[in-house]
Amino acid sequence: MDRDPSFYTERTIASWDEAAPIHRQINSDLVAKVASPAFNALEPDFDTLVSEFDLQGKSVVQVCCNNGKDLLSIGKKGAGRCLGIDGSRLFIEQARELASAAGHPQMEFACCDIYQLPERYRGSFDFAVITVGVLNWMPDLCRFIQICASLLKPGGRLLMEEIHPVLNMYEEGEPSHIAQSYFDRRPYRDDGGLDYFTGRKYQARENYYFQHTLSDILTAAISTDLALCSFRELGKNVGNYCADLERTECVPPMAFVASWQKSS
Ligand SMILES: C[S@@+](CC[C@H](N)C(=O)[O-])C[C@H]1O[C@@H](n2cnc3c(N)ncnc32)[C@H](O)[C@@H]1O
Numbered sequence: 001m002d003r004d005p006s007f008y009t010e011r012t013i014a015s016w017d018e019a020a021p022i023h024r025q026i027n028s029d030l031v032a033k034v035a036s037p038a039f040n041a042l043e044p045d046f047d048t049l050v051s052e053f054d055l056q057g058k059s060v061v062q063v064c065c066n067n068g069k070d071l072l073s074i075g076k077k078g079a080g081r082c083l084g085i086d087g088s089r090l091f092i093e094q095a096r097e098l099a100s101a102a103g104h105p106q107m108e109f110a111c112c113d114i115y116q117l118p119e120r121y122r123g124s125f126d127f128a129v130i131t132v133g134v135l136n137w138m139p140d141l142c143r144f145i146q147i148c149a150s151l152l153k154p155g156g157r158l159l160m161e162e163i164h165p166v167l168n169m170y171e172e173g174e175p176s177h178i179a180q181s182y183f184d185r186r187p188y189r190d191d192g193g194l195d196y197f198t199g200r201k202y203q204a205r206e207n208y209y210f211q212h213t214l215s216d217i218l219t220a221a222i223s224t225d226l227a228l229c230s231f232r233e234l235g236k237n238v239g240n241y242c243a244d245l246e247r248t249e250c251v252p253p254m255a256f257v258a259s260w261q262k263s264s
Helices: 005-026 044-051 069-075 089-101 141-150 165-169 214-222 243-247
Strands: 060-063 082-086 108-111 125-130 152-163 188-190 207-209 226-234 255-262
Touching (some): 005 207, 044 152, 044 226, 044 255, 069 082, 069 125, 082 089, 089 108, 125 141, 141 152, 214 226
Parallel strands (some): 060 082, 060 125, 125 152
Antiparallel strands (some): 152 255, 188 207
């Protein structure tokens, strides 16, 4: 990486702000849906992982929470203090609106670049949660995982569902196909927009994403005080990227769910 990480994160966050009104319009039914006590936006495999833990009254932080729908789902399972952190001011506004509509106005949301996270949140949470579509925005993966671990109390858990790094090798198409090296570490610049719901391209502000290998992810966690507790690879479309691959004969690893525990 030839530039300071903030060069990338500032531009990426601005492109998420630009995408926020588009996502809001596409998901306009969410405001009504979150009002249901049964609302649960968690992808089923991540829901299963979350269900293995007793969340009652526990404090939960979601890093890069976007519009907060996943955190809200966890709040509805009985969690106590819930904090969502995201760099996009406009997505944080949507998260506050959804929390109110859901009858959880006490949920907290903080708008900041995760690399600039204020000290006051450190060591406060029983659970830290990361759901699909976060790691690829991080120019410095080790520091990112360190920050996530620092949010946890001793013995706290990091729960993650992410796109599998192997999927980063693929380009969308009919069929989706391998187009780049698994080990390509160059920042990837994109200005085709962030409408991953309909796949529509628009002339957008530039954003930058990064490929991290599975060993990058696992060693980033080892280098903090996080011990791997579970790890499961999935041949399922969880991020609406190269979705056709889950129906092919030779299904690649497409996602994973994992949990870590911080030392006590
Ligand atoms: C794909 S979305 C996550 C979606 C989430 N899994 C969900 O389903 O709601 C990625 C989020 O990461 C946020 N993000 C990207 N880079 C960030 C950074 N450096 N600091 C804080 N948030 C960041 C974006 O604003 C965006 O909301």
